[in-house]
Amino acid sequence: xxxxxxxxxxxxxxxxxxxxxxxxxxxxxxxxxxxxxxxxxxxxxxxxxxxxxxxxxxxxxxxxxxxxxxxxxxxxxxxxxxxxxxxxxxxxxxxxxxxxxxxxxxxxxxxxxxxxxxxxxxxxxxxxxxxxxxxxxxxxxxxxxxxxxxxxxxxxxxxxxxxxxxxxxxxxxxxxxxxxxxxxxxxxxxxxxxxxxxxxxxxxxxxxxxxxxxxxxxxxxxxxxxxxxxxxxxxxxxxxxxxxxxxxxxxxxxxxxxxxxxxxxxxxxxxxxxxxxxxxxxxxxxxxxxxxxxx
Numbered sequence: 001x002x003x004x005x006x007x008x009x010x011x012x013x014x015x016x017x018x019x020x021x022x023x024x025x026x027x028x029x030x031x032x033x034x035x036x037x038x039x040x041x042x043x044x045x046x047x048x049x050x051x052x053x054x055x056x057x058x059x060x061x062x063x064x065x066x067x068x069x070x071x072x073x074x075x076x077x078x079x080x081x082x083x084x085x086x087x088x089x090x091x092x093x094x095x096x097x098x099x100x101x102x103x104x105x106x107x108x109x110x111x112x113x114x115x116x117x118x119x120x121x122x123x124x125x126x127x128x129x130x131x132x133x134x135x136x137x138x139x140x141x142x143x144x145x146x147x148x149x150x151x152x153x154x155x156x157x158x159x160x161x162x163x164x165x166x167x168x169x170x171x172x173x174x175x176x177x178x179x180x181x182x183x184x185x186x187x188x189x190x191x192x193x194x195x196x197x198x199x200x201x202x203x204x205x206x207x208x209x210x211x212x213x214x215x216x217x218x219x220x221x222x223x224x225x226x227x228x229x230x231x232x233x234x235x236x237x238x239x240x241x242x243x244x245x246x247x248x249x250x251x252x253x254x255x256x257x258x259x260x261x262x263x264x265x266x267x268x269x270x271x272x273x274x275x276x277x278x279x280x281x282x283x284x285x286x287x288x289x290x291x292x293x294x295x
Contacts, residue, residue: 034065038073045080050123050147054080085145086119090155091131099158103132119151131156177265184258191251198244202237209234 041056054077061073089112091099104112106127111120124147131139136158143154209216209230216230 085149181262188251188254195248202240205237206230
């Protein structure tokens with residue numbers, strides 16, 4: 001009986017120690033999970049995966065984590081709440097009517113199964129959104145979402161034409177003028193200026209050279225070098241102005257062609273049924289503009 005009484009305190013002490021050990025093991029495991037979530041969240045944030053980072057920070061910001069870790073994760077989570085951009089999706093048919101039964105995926109990940117006008121949180125960066133609606137070809141739209149951007153509207157229009165996947169610009173966006181016509185105008189302006197310089201700097205015909213015969217007579221006492229110089233000046237007096245007129249005329253043709261190109265260039269969102277083609281041209285002795293139309 002004495003032996004039984006002496007063993008009882010030992011058994012109670014052993015049970016208590018075992019319970020404390022199990023509790024300490026559980027607490028240690030929770031702390032490790034908190035630290036791992038904190039580290040994973042920081043790595044995800046550095047990689048631009050803000051949504052994933054926020055999930056980790058929610059874990060390490062829980063009540064079961066150490067106070068210091070919980071405080072840091074709560075602060076990081078608050079910062080992500082300001083940095084995470086949001087997108088609002090919209091879709092319309094050819095008549096401009098809103099569509100609702102539209103599935104939207106981002107970079108292969110389904111994020112919306114039906115449009116409801118609510119903002120959706122996404123990671124910043126370049127994303128390709130794929131819109132699918134029954135009875136319409138698939139529409140894809142690639143956009144750059146900026147960090148901290150709120151309620152970015154990505155609105156597309158579905159058309160029933162064609163069976164292949166179609167890239168459609170967001171509704172309301174129109175094609176503008178291209179810079180190419182002004183490049184042509186600039187080249188033409190340079191040509192006009194160069195031609196004017198050639199004409200203005202052409203040498204005068206020497207007095208001892210006849211334009212009708214294209215011959216020069218030697219002046220008494222004139223050296224051979226001076227006589228050759230007269231012949232060269234006479235040749236330049238004929239050829240340089242002609243070259244200047246050709247260059248200037250070609251430049252004017254390019255200017256006119258570039259301006260026509262600019263004003264006749266289609267700028268609508270749909271391809272026109274007709275198209276005008278302007279092609280300036282020049283040869284050694286003439287220049288002009290060729291106009292062509294496609295119907």
